[in-house]
Amino acid sequence: MNNEDIRVGVFVCDCGSNIAGVVNVPEVVEYARGLKGVEFADEGRWSCSVDALATMQESIKEHKINRVVVAACTPRTHEPLFKANIKEAGVNPYLLEFVSIREQVSWVHMSEPETATQKAKDLVKMGIAKAMLLEEGEEIRLPVKTDCMIIGGGMAGMTAASNVADQGFNAYIIEKEQRLGGLLNGISTISHDHDEILAADIVKAKTDSVESHPNIKVFTSTEIEAVEGYIGNYKVTLKANGKSENLDISTVIVATGMQEIEPEQGQFQYGSDPRVVTQLQLEKKLKAQDVGDIKDVVIINCVNSKNATRGCCAIGCPVSVKNALTIKKIKKDINVHILYRDLSMVKDEQIHLQAAKAAGIKFVRFPDDRYPEVIKNNGNLMVNVYDFLLGRELEIPSDLLVLTVGFKGSDTVEQVKGHLKVSSNPDGFFQEAHIKLGPLDFASDGISLCGCAKNPKSLKETCEEGIGAAMRASIPMKNG
């Protein structure tokens, strides 16, 4: 089409008073009318209203308009509507140019109506110029088959796989370790209503159902060598025992989990004294129901968390309370102290906190900038802590010192980032598409995210994310 045939229609919206309250809309319309290529320009009180849309269609037909400029609120919410509308009027939807004179003009220049009007004119002029260069577009449809690869065989990955497979789709779990279960394999119990249940039971039930599912194929001790392609058409190369295997994959779910950040050597005597352990190391002891012959347990929360470089570990408060209670259950007369900065227990966690207090577990609050000190005296570990609620220094003996440390992403994060071209934050947690409204998606279509690979969370939340990620991956597979 050459330039003489281009006939631009300009529709400027008042958005009630949202735009017209600041911008002199009639002036903008008049200005647009005078510009080259413009065949028709009009003002609408609410251009998105049903009657205005009908009028727009009539104008398009009447004036043989073949390029449409809408100057209104924002393309994020309203572009699809106007695209559909001009399509109904017989114009290719890609011949629409949307100019945002609400978000970019009236809302940000509320107190300067004159310059706002000038800016609106400039934006409309630019929109018209761009519209004249637009070419027709076609939407293509790519087939998406029903093969979903889940990276990580922990609870998030297994839950996602079950939900994918239950729809009749194929799920392939890729696990780098020898067995499924992930982080939960190393955990003793999970708080549950007013009680605890064995983590091993949860893992076993889930692993059994996954391994016996006809639509799930599990690859353990397997790593991903290469991923190429895009949604509906990923070529994946797996590596196991020195052998390679190829998979054709339609969608991907990332569920690579997290790991504890080890304390620095010597910090709180960690590394130099075997009685100083992290929460996950304690879990191992609890799992074996063997904490040794001990009398005094001290738990220090927020170790290397909530400082200049790292935030809240997200699960330390309930975990410390749960493990303290478990220790008390193993042996009632063990003294347990939890040293904390903040203790905020949501809903049922509050019940566990009350149970902990009732069981005689002592809570000591230390100031943000004054962490406890651990000293060795005649072979005994002593914890010196300033209890700021009491306003004095306490000296607490300890023959088991537990450090509640923070978490970081799995060691495979860098590799996965390279394969899938996705991003992560400095702690190795993957970056979701939108922190509020796209929590299970990556920016690229066809790849979803769940569980502790995103950030630390409880088992319940992990499973919810697994189910949700399955839904996100299933939508394109269901639609083909």
Add this chain to the structure above:
Amino acid sequence: MNDSILIIGGGIAGINAALNAAKYGTKVYLVDDTASIGGMMARLDKTFPTNDCSICIEAPQMYEVDNHPNIETLTNTEIRKVKKIDGGFNVKLVQKARFIDPEKCTGCGACVEACPVSIPDEMDGKISGMRKLVYMPFPQAVPNVVVIDPDCRYGNMREKGACVGGCVVDCSQCRECPIALCVLACQKEGKDAVRLWQSNKNLKLEVKSIIVAAGIMDAKPPTGLHGYDVFDNVITYVQFERLMNAGGPTAGQIIRPSDKEHAHRIGWIQCAGRGLDHGVPYCSKVCCMVAAKQTIITKEHDASVDTTIYYNDLKAYGKGFWGFYQKAIENGVRYVRARPYDVVEDPGNKNLTIRYENLETGELVKEEVDLLVLSTGLVPSDRNKRLAKVLKLELDKFGYFKEKDPLISPLETGVDGIYLCGGATGPIDISESVVQATAASMKAVL
């Protein structure tokens, strides 16, 4: 077998459950008992920790709901009866009259302009929010259709200047109203959408599963708590959110109720009422970040405003939350670990003096503020009891819907085919609501 699903509640959880199920290919009925979908998120100004404008990110999803061929949105509609049948549920609903023909109304607002009566808004009353008797719930409402206060129709508002023609007949007796200003204004626009004689409509649905996304509420402080309901300038954190919202009753001006003057010293009391007889017994998990956000935005409006957060425990559990708290401190927000025990008002200037114990030093301190905000936490929606009865679901000891087994089968309830998500399950933030909604939709479509 019927393949459609019902979602109860059109907040951010219900919206996301609906969109996911609809995109999956399932027919969705999205029911909300208010005049627009959007829920609590539509009332908020910004979202933590990115300070995205709340309605600006929610509106596109609301709009997508409105336009999705697989979603039928039923606003102003209540669930009355649910019967379990083979393979699903029979549901009886009542769509309350909004006294407008939704097919004809374009949301132009001519009737709202014409209406002579303003009354205090349910949402924003305390902070002088007003609405007309015919009104749009909020500018981005979906559906974009006004609603008429039933009180208007029964003539209860005549004393305030409604129905200026002096008609004495109840609108339900008459099918033409030549005098109501809203009717005339609508006719003048060539639409004739006002239907003052409209009655409630009974609806019946057959669905295979149900998602309860009935939401959560901010806790209302008991009278007298830190001076609430006694002193003019003590408001809740949700009222403050409305104050700083450009779409709120003061167009974003942070002014205090007593004299409509800008507040220059603002205090936030966190965990207000926590653990007291009528207070919230647990940590509601969002209020710390809400307060951080509110102080940051307040400082953006006017950096010279003094902002102090009186708190005990800090909850900064999510991604980017700790950094957000640090940003608040960098912006000059003062955090004081405090146990407030008393608030007194200066009867002259209506300023408030907080007396508190500084937990770190043990000192008793007095401080004066112009405006005091109570972060009262989140409590179960007042719909839960009725809804639980209708759906034959159990509530937990706090009043949230009970999951059958939170660990083994999260979001499932005691009734097969009914699932939960969002604030119906307990205190929750937006992204967690979206996660649960996506998960619940997975369960519901299968």
